[in-house]
Amino acid sequence: MVNGTTPNVETNGSFSGETGGFITLGYRGTFAFGRDGQADVKFRKLHRILVCGRVQLCREIFGDTLNESRDPDREGAERYTSRLYLKHQCLEKACDNLAEKGFKLVATCSSGANGLATPNPAQGSNAPSDYMNPRNSGDYEEQRWAHYTEYVFYREPQFFHMNI
């Protein structure tokens, strides 16, 4: 092969025989402000990492790290779901897993939540003052910074790779 250039195929070449498709990682996140909002550094704090896409593809990538307990219908390889999530909370690890399997991050988007969560729904109140005392100012700050972020990954189907 004289000219087998495969530039810009941003995958690591280690996969074979799989099909392509989109997988979306999503999470609701904020920052850890500590008990009194006084933590010296506010690190990222993620809720569960949700996984959406074709079930078979998600299983291939995440294997044992995938929690399927809330995805009731176990049949149908071609089935799509948005009821999977990861057992760990390491976003970059999940991204690395996807890249190792030939996926490419093609887009991300993020949006802030609006308004404040209910500290105690039974009280029927959402006044800011409920959040603001020395004990729970950290909670309040975590509400302020709540956001939802989505990472969209895509892998080309294999027959493309064979063409080049």
Add this chain to the structure above:
Amino acid sequence: MVNGTTPNVETNGSFSGETGGFITLGYRGTFAFGRDGQADVKFRKLHRILVCGRVQLCREIFGDTLNESRDPDREGAERYTSRLYLKHQCLEKACDNLAEKGFKLVATCSSGANGLATPNPAQGSNAPSDYMNPRNSGDYEEQRWAHYTEYVFYREPQFFHMNI
């Protein structure tokens, strides 16, 4: 062919004879918090997946999964519309359909809603307390996380592919 490099054509080569163009998928989404906001995992919850673009192109890609009932003007292949939507709610399936037809996801963007929806417009009230009691705290949370997201896809016209 000495030098048939087709690097970075991020399509799967399986289409022929079609024209290029932009198609936008959009949806208003949130998370499913359950009756009392107590669901153990809050999964993605989508409203209808809207489809915008040239009618003929949208039909070619989505075929029977496309709901055209709200797009009154059926004539004009070159016509553009923003009144189509999908019959299913699987975002990744829609993305896979587009990729199979040579489309590439070129951009996404997202923005949060602001303020709260009206639980019962006739009551003329939007006080947070309307949302916050043990029965509807889940509704309130779903309002907080409401967002609109857009996925922009593009396919190059075929005569480009013939040039290489």
Add this chain to the structure above:
Amino acid sequence: MVNGTTPNVETNGSFSGETGGFITLGYRGTFAFGRDGQADVKFRKLHRILVCGRVQLCREIFGDTLNESRDPDREGAERYTSRLYLKHQCLEKACDNLAEKGFKLVATCSSGANGLATPNPAQGSNAPSDYMNPRNSGDYEEQRWAHYTEYVFYREPQFFHMNI
């Protein structure tokens, strides 16, 4: 020509002699909720599509579909403006026009509006209750979902294309 590869030039090759540059499309948008917020599907609803960039370049791309009536200074091919807009409201059509002329969508971004619009400024009130009665709950919903979105397009200058 032994090696005329032009991979990944994501243009259709149909242009010649033009210069490169950035053009931004922007629009304020929301969803059509209908008179009582009861429309069965809420489609995208755009305000005017604004066009920003070098005047000559914008004219070349959009021709007769460009409204220049609010751009007072007609002189200066090298002049930049943010006072142009399209006569139609089809976002995907505008994108297709740009792609046909060799432009590539390089980025998009979106942000939600905050607070509510003034239904009747003379009344000097912005209480949510002004929006929430059976007659205008659709207006209120449209305010909630208001957002601004920007599509950034770029075309490489032609002398690059001549080099390859």
Add this chain to the structure above:
Amino acid sequence: MVNGTTPNVETNGSFSGETGGFITLGYRGTFAFGRDGQADVKFRKLHRILVCGRVQLCREIFGDTLNESRDPDREGAERYTSRLYLKHQCLEKACDNLAEKGFKLVATCSSGANGLATPNPAQGSNAPSDYMNPRNSGDYEEQRWAHYTEYVFYREPQFFHMNI
């Protein structure tokens, strides 16, 4: 040269001898609603275009159009700063300047402001009614649509270009 393919180097080749790096353009923007919120078209309205990055690189690109008056420390070519801004307000012109020098727009992001600005801080009030009368409804609308947008540009260092 048998095989001088430089596909997808999205630069125009006109620069030489410069180093690579990131430069970020940022601006706070909104729309011009006019005195009474009655302007027939609401065009983009930018505050100053901020420039962040290595000082020497910013100077090379923007030359005389760069305002350095607020960047007190003039020494150190390797110094980074976020205290530069442009003398003009044409975003697309700034983007074109960067592209002409071999920079590529690699990402953009945008976020809405939250709450309302203070029309007159001395009055100690931020009630919506302060904004909503026939005279200042345009001001109020401009507050609603306030957002911050960032354009991230990157240029590869030259020794890469010499390799190909």
Add this chain to the structure above:
Amino acid sequence: MVNGTTPNVETNGSFSGETGGFITLGYRGTFAFGRDGQADVKFRKLHRILVCGRVQLCREIFGDTLNESRDPDREGAERYTSRLYLKHQCLEKACDNLAEKGFKLVATCSSGANGLATPNPAQGSNAPSDYMNPRNSGDYEEQRWAHYTEYVFYREPQFFHMNI
């Protein structure tokens, strides 16, 4: 070398022997409005630049500029963390460091904060008027513009580079 095409490998080729992976930079930012909100130019103002990813990879890139004091578990090269941050506040410098080591910026996203921070939690009040007097209107403006931004970088593993 007959066919040494390395198109679109957007790295500078200066690294060797490293592995690939994702690294995320994140920061909460706003603008500096000055004591009375009267600073003539409002420059970007960043809180700490957070670094997330595989510990070993983060160390390789940022070396001495990485603050690891809040990452209690020092063992495990394969460990992922979100408890690292940079000692400096120059975003573009951090980006340049990543690019020098073969990383590519693949995505960014941003979301606004919602609501206002607590100026003095012990007072239990968050009324806008607390922010709006001649002395602290700058604080208020800084709250309005608070946002969180994430830059996602990726480096391909080295064995890909050896293939070409």
